[in-house]
Amino acid sequence: MAEEKTDRSDDQWAQELLAIGGEEHMTPKQIAILKAAVEVFAEKGYAGAATSEIAQKAGVAEGTVFRYYKTKKDLLISIIGPTMGKLLAPFIIRNFGSVLNSPYETYEDFLRAFIVNRLDFARNNFKLLKILVQEIPFHPSLREQFVENVMNTIVEKVSLQLERFKEKGQIADVPTSAAIRFSASAALGFIMTRLLFQPDKDWNDEEEVEILIRLIMHGLSPK
Amino acid sequence: MAEEKTDRSDDQWAQELLAIGGEEHMTPKQIAILKAAVEVFAEKGYAGAATSEIAQKAGVAEGTVFRYYKTKKDLLISIIGPTMGKLLAPFIIRNFGSVLNSPYETYEDFLRAFIVNRLDFARNNFKLLKILVQEIPFHPSLREQFVENVMNTIVEKVSLQLERFKEKGQIADVPTSAAIRFSASAALGFIMTRLLFQPDKDWNDEEEVEILIRLIMHGLSPK
């Protein structure tokens, strides 16, 4: 649960990278390459990034990059792949097994946990996510993988939860897909505004999250 | 109001391009180049697009591309610039002048008009918007322009409306910025799912919009 912690310095995603890479069998040079690649891909995009710059930033020779990653695309994939996996982590961990094991009593609790957790993850993996979002449109295989593995998995797992809460009468009787989309959009909109569009604003995260949850749960209509 | 129509074939954005380019004084070749550029930029991204491919797809010689657009970046800007402008169109047109002139009695009406109108625009300008979204991270000048001109304008205009409705007691007393973000996120989430992630699903747009508006207005809580 390394990514759960807060108060990380900006590029603490280095730790994520180790986890992502499969931990043990990575040499310091390989780690340096991955770190440099994340940096450069995030800044210039895959097509605009030069492997020579990555090598230089990693402090290795140009050829060394290709010793670890046969092609430039391999390097991209070995960054994006694990990042996609990590997006699923909280669901796999927390909801492992059946719905019955779910620790959440209300949808509100579930939402709160989800938003706080993923905001934290996004904060700590900002550059990785930036690459993910930037490159998915240009690599059909990545897109497929993303839709199939990530989106479908999330939708499926959350659907189970949502329907449980619906049955309990905790939430309104709207199509599950619309409800998920609505929740996820509102949450993502906040996370992206928070980290991407206005990162320098003086945010009170806890308060904002509560407002967000209130809006999702009660909408804009007055009591 | 060219972008208001529905049921366009996939690349009917060609018409948009004509309007975007300043209409009358464009030669067929220039139009072909713009169309080809939109196609290729959307598919491969600016950095990954080859001017030679654009020329080939446009059916002109490589040199011809540069007769009309001095640089590759000029070509990008002459696509993105007008697109940004068009994003503002409904606000400028419909809410011209003061808030008092607003034709909307309720926030719900306003929301509905906004979502329908922009969904339609997005449908007809899908590739243009894709380029816009994809390239903004890599061109600081574009980002600035976008934030300053587009986002600030929208936020400002919508703020006025929202506060008017808040005064009327039509919507809850939440911070305006959070309310706007919430509304916009929900709307954008729908539009992107509709067009980007599941374009092939059999959507009933009118119904979906009504559900979406209901969710925004009442949230997920049961009556």
Place this chain on the structure above:
Amino acid sequence: MAEEKTDRSDDQWAQELLAIGGEEHMTPKQIAILKAAVEVFAEKGYAGAATSEIAQKAGVAEGTVFRYYKTKKDLLISIIGPTMGKLLAPFIIRNFGSVLNSPYETYEDFLRAFIVNRLDFARNNFKLLKILVQEIPFHPSLREQFVENVMNTIVEKVSLQLERFKEKGQIADVPTSAAIRFSASAALGFIMTRLLFQPDKDWNDEEEVEILIRLIMHGLSPK
């Protein structure tokens, strides 16, 4: 004797061009093209000059340049050719016919007339000469033409004069070729310093010419 006058404004070589071009059968556009070509060739060199810039500076369409001069090289040659011819003008005019007709009593008089006249010519045709000097190394045909027509002609004509003066005992008994080279070098060195290296210095031309002639005639040895 148009080129004999002094006090010309900087680009009075326009008149030269008319004379050079064969005068009568040139349209205003052709003249404009030639003038523009001289300007651009002098500034950027033949290889670095763009015909489009020449056309623009001449105020004509790009195609028009090629109506008058089939190729870019034609344009260069039609500038350089006549300029080479003009270099010979004073000899052909003044020494027309036999040596006996020569109007000069002493080599000193001849030198003085030559230097003053050619300095004036150089002043009024500065750009033309610049082109000549710059391009001759790169166009073997031009070089041949220059050596054969210009240099040999000058050497031959001056040889006759020089030998006459040598017979008269007016000048020392050195090989004619060395004497010519010596005189021409000293004169050219002054002209180039005067116009090319230090054009802004406050020159007293008459005095300088007298010193130069004294040096050529008497060398550096003290009286």
Place this chain on the structure above:
Amino acid sequence: MAEEKTDRSDDQWAQELLAIGGEEHMTPKQIAILKAAVEVFAEKGYAGAATSEIAQKAGVAEGTVFRYYKTKKDLLISIIGPTMGKLLAPFIIRNFGSVLNSPYETYEDFLRAFIVNRLDFARNNFKLLKILVQEIPFHPSLREQFVENVMNTIVEKVSLQLERFKEKGQIADVPTSAAIRFSASAALGFIMTRLLFQPDKDWNDEEEVEILIRLIMHGLSPK
């Protein structure tokens, strides 16, 4: 004193290049590139030279040229820069320190040493000098550098010598600048005729130099 030797084959300037380039740390390929560049620049001029031709003539791939010289202009500068420096060599070496250290008793001796030495240098560095002379008009920075560093240095150093000889009554009382110009013009005129205009003539260099010196010292007047 590498450049002092005579009887070099045509492109023995290769040795110069090694010295010019900083000697030791040049790979064979880099040397080949420099040699090819000198060849092509001399023949076609900087603007008319194609890097592809340089690469081909050097027997390396196009990319290799740019490994060693980031731009085409870098390549030019790395040829011209050291050549300019070498022009000053004899003054720096021979007249190091003050005028008092000068090894020459008479201006004639000084002239003779200068002409012989520089003729030899020009012979061995013909193409390098050709490039220098050809490109100076088109590169303002080169011109400045040349005037400031080379010309001014030479003029200054020679002025000191000349004035010393003038005081001794060895040479006439003409303005120093005119005397230098006169000497240099006569010498350069000979060197250029010797190497550029009539390289194939059967020259007796020693005799020619003596005549030249006599002309500079005593002019054309008979004894």
Place this chain on the structure above:
DNA sequence: CATGAATGAGTATTCATTCAT
């Protein structure tokens, strides 16, 4: 393992020249 020199296909851009109007 690691290097970095070498490669050559690929890129954006320029420009002399042509030709339909």
Place this chain on the structure above:
DNA sequence: AATGAATGAATACTCATTCAT
């Protein structure tokens, strides 16, 4: 005669990839 749109070969330069050391 004059135009200027169109061309496409040529140009300087980049970069992912290979390979001998």
